[in-house]
Amino acid sequence: MTTAPDQQPVPTAPGDAPVINVGVLGARGRMGTEVVKAVNDAEDLELVAMVDEGDWLFGLADAGTQVVVDFTRPDVVMDNIRFCIDNNIHCVVGTTGFDEDRLSTIAEWLAPKPDVGVIIAPNFGIGALLLMRFAQDAARFFPSVEVVELHHPNKVDAPSGTAVRTARLIAAARREADMPPAPDATTDALPGARGADVEGVPVHAVRLAGLVAHQEVLMGAAGETLTLRHDSYDRASFMPGVLLAVREIGRRPGLTVGIEGLLGL
Numbered sequence: 001m002t003t004a005p006d007q008q009p010v011p012t013a014p015g016d017a018p019v020i021n022v023g024v025l026g027a028r029g030r031m032g033t034e035v036v037k038a039v040n041d042a043e044d045l046e047l048v049a050m051v052d053e054g055d056w057l058f059g060l061a062d063a064g065t066q067v068v069v070d071f072t073r074p075d076v077v078m079d080n081i082r083f084c085i086d087n088n089i090h091c092v093v094g095t096t097g098f099d100e101d102r103l104s105t106i107a108e109w110l111a112p113k114p115d116v117g118v119i120i121a122p123n124f125g126i127g128a129l130l131l132m133r134f135a136q137d138a139a140r141f142f143p144s145v146e147v148v149e150l151h152h153p154n155k156v157d158a159p160s161g162t163a164v165r166t167a168r169l170i171a172a173a174r175r176e177a178d179m180p181p182a183p184d185a186t187t188d189a190l191p192g193a194r195g196a197d198v199e200g201v202p203v204h205a206v207r208l209a210g211l212v213a214h215q216e217v218l219m220g221a222a223g224e225t226l227t228l229r230h231d232s233y234d235r236a237s238f239m240p241g242v243l244l245a246v247r248e249i250g251r252r253p254g255l256t257v258g259i260e261g262l263l264g265l
């Protein structure tokens with residue numbers, strides 16, 4: 001803590017860096033609980049608000065929150081982001097459910113607030129981000145591709161936000177390389193047997209007790225396959241990415257999708 005003459009005390013972390021006041025939305029959820037722990041363990045971050053369903057969002061502003069971390073639900077996250085932008089609070093969002101329409105709406109909300117940042121990241125896990133990058137790089141070499149995501153049985157959405165983003169990145173890489181559509185049969189005798197079609201890439205969702213968050217990208221060419229797989233066995237795996245976004249967001253006003261840029265990927 002340092003005190004300047006005639007001013008309120010300014011909290012500081014060791015090394016004199018200013019402390020960032022963090023509020024967690026969805027604080028008692030699976031991810032929120034882990035974020036609360038990670039923020040409490042970080043010397044340069046101060047947990048000032050924990051909000052769950054039924055709590056007033058105004059508590060965030062009253063507590064002097066500078067950065068909100070949101071791990072709630074796709075059906076409530078837009079209202080949370082609107083509140084944060086209106087109250088000049090930066091927002092690090094891990095909640096899924098973002099399409100182009102939602103992203104454009106957030107960009108419109110941000111337009112009159114040039115100092116506020118919103119980071120929307122479908123996945124904060126470093127390994128998961130690397131898998132996406134490797135899949136993008138490999139996409140142009142393999143005519144066939146399928147994405148399989150596997151998660152804990154309480155996940156509210158399917159397919160996962162990560163799988164949708166992975167499929168879109170692969171589809172974009174294929175378009176850029178002028179590849180024709182995958183040659184594989186897409187007709188299914190039973191509806192859903194070939195998964196969901198995300199820009200021409202089949203995406204399959206598995207829900208299974210014992211799992212946390214996992215993804216495979218299968219690629220095939222004549223006589224060979226390439227399998228890329230990532231496993232999050234513990235939600236701690238997402239925390240380095242979440243904390244990086246919390247620390248960086250003050251330097252990144254506007255809308256940022258994915259934390260790849262923050263990692264130099």
Ligand SMILES: NC(=O)C1=CN([C@@H]2O[C@H](COP(=O)(O)OP(=O)(O)OC[C@H]3O[C@@H](n4cnc5c(N)ncnc54)[C@H](OP(=O)(O)O)[C@@H]3O)[C@@H](O)[C@H]2O)C=CC1
Pocket residue numbers: 025026027028029030031032051052053054071072073074076093094095096097121122123124125157161238
């Ligand atoms: N980007 C990433 O790296 C990751 C993203 N996720 C995503 O994060 C989201 C949350 O996942 P998970 O933690 O497993 O889900 P949980 O269901 O465990 O947690 C959601 C929490 O949000 C709370 N909540 C619901 N409505 C509101 C509201 N209006 N305001 C504040 N809090 C609210 C819930 O409270 P209550 O139970 O009382 O309703 C609950 O505590 C999902 O979209 C998931 O896909 C998950 C892991 C990693």
Ligand SMILES: O=C(O)C1=N[C@H](C(=O)O)C[C@H](O)C1
Pocket residue numbers: 096122123151155156159160161162163212213214
């Ligand atoms: O709900 C989860 O658990 C996860 N959700 C995110 C998603 O939908 O991509 C990230 C990760 O897969 C865990």
